[in-house]
Amino acid sequence: MHRVRGVVARSKGAPVTVETILVPDPGPGEALVRVQACGVCHTDLHYREGGIGDDFPYLLGHEAAGVVEAVGADVHDVAVGDFVVLNWRAVCGHCRSCKRGRPWYCFSTFNATQKMTLEDGTPLSPALGIGAFAEKTLVAAGQCTKIDPKAPPTAAGLLGCGVMAGIGAAINTAQVGRGDTVAVFGCGGVGDAAIAGARLAGARTIIAVDIDDRKLELAKQFGATHTVNSSQHDPVEYIKSVTGGNGADVCIDAVGHPAVYRQAFDARDLAGTVVLVGVPRPDMTIELPFIEVFGRGGQLKSSWYGDCLPSRDFPMLVELHQQGRLPLDRFVSETISLDAVEEAFHKMEGGEVLRSVVVL
Numbered sequence: 381m382h383r384v385r386g387v388v389a390r391s392k393g394a395p396v397t398v399e400t401i402l403v404p405d406p407g408p409g410e411a412l413v414r415v416q417a418c419g420v421c422h423t424d425l426h427y428r429e430g431g432i433g434d435d436f437p438y439l440l441g442h443e444a445a446g447v448v449e450a451v452g453a454d455v456h457d458v459a460v461g462d463f464v465v466l467n468w469r470a471v472c473g474h475c476r477s478c479k480r481g482r483p484w485y486c487f488s489t490f491n492a493t494q495k496m497t498l499e500d501g502t503p504l505s506p507a508l509g510i511g512a513f514a515e516k517t518l519v520a521a522g523q524c525t526k527i528d529p530k531a532p533p534t535a536a537g538l539l540g541c542g543v544m545a546g547i548g549a550a551i552n553t554a555q556v557g558r559g560d561t562v563a564v565f566g567c568g569g570v571g572d573a574a575i576a577g578a579r580l581a582g583a584r585t586i587i588a589v590d591i592d593d594r595k596l597e598l599a600k601q602f603g604a605t606h607t608v609n610s611s612q613h614d615p616v617e618y619i620k621s622v623t624g625g626n627g628a629d630v631c632i633d634a635v636g637h638p639a640v641y642r643q644a645f646d647a648r649d650l651a652g653t654v655v656l657v658g659v660p661r662p663d664m665t666i667e668l669p670f671i672e673v674f675g676r677g678g679q680l681k682s683s684w685y686g687d688c689l690p691s692r693d694f695p696m697l698v699e700l701h702q703q704g705r706l707p708l709d710r711f712v713s714e715t716i717s718l719d720a721v722e723e724a725f726h727k728m729e730g731g732e733v734l735r736s737v738v739v740l
């Protein structure tokens with residue numbers, strides 16, 4: 381049993397607190413990871429606000445890199461000392477999606493079976509089955525993806541969620557191709573990653589849409605060729621104006637708001653693709669002109685975790701980073717301590733950062 385510090389959301393809407401938590405030694409199929417860095421993602425805030433579930437207390441944090449400190453029985457793919465990025469959807473190999481050869485839709489939750497707890501024994505629900513705003517965390521060994529140990533943990537950890545979700549929304553879900561026109565709505569960590577992914581895939585025009593000019597400036601660094609502030613200008617008109625009047629081949633909603641989704645729907649070219657990667661609140665609904673859903677053809681898709689395969693995609697993206705083709709380190713706006721996560725939520729809401737990254 382390991383006694384470490386971790387960031388806990390005790391009840392809906394309450395500020396998070398740093399608590400002493402108890403982490404069991406790994407059982408069969410499990411790994412204990414000494415966390416080196418963990419990014420603050422909007423999904424952690426969704427958890428704190430009760431938007432994902434009601435299984436409080438949550439141990440937050442899920443965009444992490446670290447070193448394997450111990451493994452349980454029957455663990456073959458990772459070993460003590462490996463440098464790993466944690467993933468929240470390990471491919472199980474047994475569920476109906478895996479069996480049909482579509483492992484990126486893996487439906488199983490493949491997490492550690494033993495529980496981390498508060499000091500009084502109260503079981504913690506780790507965010508996305510990870511819980512990495514903690515000095516050590518316990519995960520299923522399959523949640524550890526080995527990468528090059530020379531990669532910086534601060535940037536590499538971000539592949540564990542938001543950056544992978546964004547890049548994957550562009551390259552895996554939307555399948556952006558060479559010469560495509562792409563519009564990305566919401567230029568936080570996820571949206572900027574979608575922009576970087578669209579550039580990697582060879583998009584010709586990449587239009588960044590946000591309501592905050594600071595975010596639009598940052599978006600240019602990831603490859604946006606055009607920007608539009610949608611609180612001042614109609615983004616649909618603007619996107620049409622820079623795509624020959626047609627709209628974009630691919631529109632990615634990285635906000636998860638019905639009004640933004642409608643803009644993405646309307647700004648898309650005929651037979652184009654809309655990808656929803658932002659996470660809506662459970663009470664939200666959308667209304668669309670049904671004839672347009674038919675008449676515009678194409679695809680309306682959602683992207684879970686960028687339809688990624690961690691073991692295929694994380695090492696590949698680290699390599700692209702090391703070759704200078706993917707600016708992973710630009711997502712890191714600041715490094716902070718465990719005590720500053722609540723403050724980091726406010727900075728995220730205030731639009732001050734792309735990613736605050738906890739360094740341990």
Ligand SMILES: NC(=O)c1ccc[n+]([C@@H]2O[C@H](COP(=O)([O-])OP(=O)(O)OC[C@H]3O[C@@H](n4cnc5c(N)ncnc54)[C@H](O)[C@@H]3O)[C@@H](O)[C@H]2O)c1
Nearest residue numbers: 422423545566567568569570590591595657658659684685
């Ligand atoms: N699908 C997945 O697997 C997955 C994975 C990680 C995160 N997410 C979700 O992606 C979303 C974005 O996450 P993030 O970490 O980048 O958040 P973030 O808060 O860093 O970024 C959100 C951005 O959207 C902008 N924005 C807000 N309202 C807008 C509007 N009406 N029009 C245009 N832009 C607007 C903000 O200014 C900000 O730049 C969240 O909903 C998060 O939960 C999904």
Ligand SMILES: [Zn+2]
Nearest residue numbers: 472475478486
């Ligand atoms: Zn599966």
Ligand SMILES: [Zn+2]
Nearest residue numbers: 421423541542
């Ligand atoms: Zn996340």
